[in-house]
Amino acid sequence: MDAKHETEFAVIGGGLVGTAIGWGLARLGKRVTILDEGDVAFRASRGNFALVWVQSKGLGMPRYAAWTKLSSDTWAGLAESLEGETAIDVHFRRPGGFNLALGEEELERKMLQLKRLHNQPNMVSYGYEVVDRARLQTMLPEIGPDVVGGIYCPLDGHTNALKLLRAFHTGFARLGGVYRPANAVERIVPESGAFRIDHGGGVMMAGRVILAAGNGNARLAPMLGLNAAVRPQRGQIVVTERLKPFLNHPVMTIRQTDEGSVMLGDSLEEAGFDDTVGMGVISTIAERATRIFPLLGRANVVRSWAALRVMTKDGFPIYDQSRAYPGAFLTTCHSGVTLAAAHALNLAPMLAAGVLPEDFAPFSARRFDVQAAA
Amino acid sequence: MFKRLPDSGAESLTITVDGARIAAREGDSVAAALLASGRVVCRASAVSDAPRSPYCMMGVCFECLMTIDGIGNRQACLVRVAEGMRVETQSGAREFGR
Numbered sequence A: 001m002d003a004k005h006e007t008e009f010a011v012i013g014g015g016l017v018g019t020a021i022g023w024g025l026a027r028l029g030k031r032v033t034i035l036d037e038g039d040v041a042f043r044a045s046r047g048n049f050a051l052v053w054v055q056s057k058g059l060g061m062p063r064y065a066a067w068t069k070l071s072s073d074t075w076a077g078l079a080e081s082l083e084g085e086t087a088i089d090v091h092f093r094r095p096g097g098f099n100l101a102l103g104e105e106e107l108e109r110k111m112l113q114l115k116r117l118h119n120q121p122n123m124v125s126y127g128y129e130v131v132d133r134a135r136l137q138t139m140l141p142e143i144g145p146d147v148v149g150g151i152y153c154p155l156d157g158h159t160n161a162l163k164l165l166r167a168f169h170t171g172f173a174r175l176g177g178v179y180r181p182a183n184a185v186e187r188i189v190p191e192s193g194a195f196r197i198d199h200g201g202g203v204m205m206a207g208r209v210i211l212a213a214g215n216g217n218a219r220l221a222p223m224l225g226l227n228a229a230v231r232p233q234r235g236q237i238v239v240t241e242r243l244k245p246f247l248n249h250p251v252m253t254i255r256q257t258d259e260g261s262v263m264l265g266d267s268l269e270e271a272g273f274d275d276t277v278g279m280g281v282i283s284t285i286a287e288r289a290t291r292i293f294p295l296l297g298r299a300n301v302v303r304s305w306a307a308l309r310v311m312t313k314d315g316f317p318i319y320d321q322s323r324a325y326p327g328a329f330l331t332t333c334h335s336g337v338t339l340a341a342a343h344a345l346n347l348a349p350m351l352a353a354g355v356l357p358e359d360f361a362p363f364s365a366r367r368f369d370v371q372a373a374a
Numbered sequence B: 001m002f003k004r005l006p007d008s009g010a011e012s013l014t015i016t017v018d019g020a021r022i023a024a025r026e027g028d029s030v031a032a033a034l035l036a037s038g039r040v041v042c043r044a045s046a047v048s049d050a051p052r053s054p055y056c057m058m059g060v061c062f063e064c065l066m067t068i069d070g071i072g073n074r075q076a077c078l079v080r081v082a083e084g085m086r087v088e089t090q091s092g093a094r095e096f097g098r
Helices: A016-027 A062-086 A104-118 A133-139 A161-174 A214-224 A279-292 A294-298 A340-353 A358-363 B030-036
Strands: A007-012 A032-035 A097-102 A129-132 A147-153 A178-180 A185-191 A194-199 A202-211 A230-240 A254-256 A262-264 A301-312 A318-321 A328-332 B013-017 B020-024 B065-068 B071-075 B086-088
Touching (some): A007 A016, A007 A194, A016 A032, A016 A161, A016 A340, A032 A202, A062 A161, A097 A133, A104 A147, A133 A147, A161 A178, A185 A214, A202 A214, A214 A328, A230 A279, A262 A279, A279 A294, A318 A358, A328 A340, B013 B030, B020 B030, B030 B065
Parallel strands (some): A007 A032, A007 A202, A202 A328, B013 B086
Antiparallel strands (some): A097 A147, A254 A262, B065 B071, B065 B086
């Protein structure tokens, strides 16, 4: 069915999710077109904190914890492949990360949460440890007096997300993928086993269509008999000037980039599509960061911004295939960086094969179709 | 390279640059005093390590970053000299806590 269409696969969305999948498909020899919005798009891929994070993920859905761990474990291979194909070093490092606690109560709460996470049936097993203040001081010598301890997980790491997005785009283009920016999709119509896509630049016929449009999925999914109940959730980030390296581990809300800047994050706010920065939240972020590393108080702040996560009701991703229109798929998550390796190396082959495996059932949006009690 | 105007008055105070004493004049910016003393390099780039000099002299270009009285990345063109001020050239990115 594919030869007669303009493209075998149309991926809707050119952020980290769409380009990871597009690159993964193109590597398998598929003909892929990515349709994207322009510079005005809400682009979570350009505003995120760039952690490749495992600890604390999956309480309520062990399948998600396993998927996250798989991505973390294959991330180094992804970085290597991207560098080999594009000469772009995305600066992935996995030195292990910390979730630090300011106060005993906070530490207790974090420990309890991890215990619950790992006590779940079918939970993937991996190591983590509770680190007391004395040991923390040897690993993070600059911590302040308020830090009582923290959780360390050797699987946690970080990357340069801007370079990652650039590498996916560059690699995709090198493999012959077609990227069409400023072609926002208006309508998708299933038509005799294929899909007609009306977009800003005209009409395109595709054999298969993969939604990776972030918050835009909510509008597009119903056109394909799919449900993408996602909403924007704002996060704000503060960035300092470049400093000599002092921080060897990402600390969930504080990390030093490969270029020396220190990123401080990140809030969780329900603010609709308002992506403006507010002093109140920024001040709280800075205050907490300077309690964790007091010397940060001397650093100059050079930028702050807000971006919008793509959030489901339960916080877990949706990977779904349309029952009504085979060949239509939905992908959405709020961890496009962490899951980049899983999307490019594992999900893309499933989409190329045309079917999601049975053990992906937990990721289906059908989990939200629960009737309200009478 | 730079000479003071003949009517510019006496050099009235002393600062140190990397420990060396330099004569400066009341009202000089640190960058101006540095240039007047014959020193043109204020730092090495955090990115390429190339030597950099004060450029715009009006607070816009951020080329003149120096460590002044123990605080890194200050714009030397916007800080006025004071008697005994300790000025240091910087190499690479600012050090954490300085």
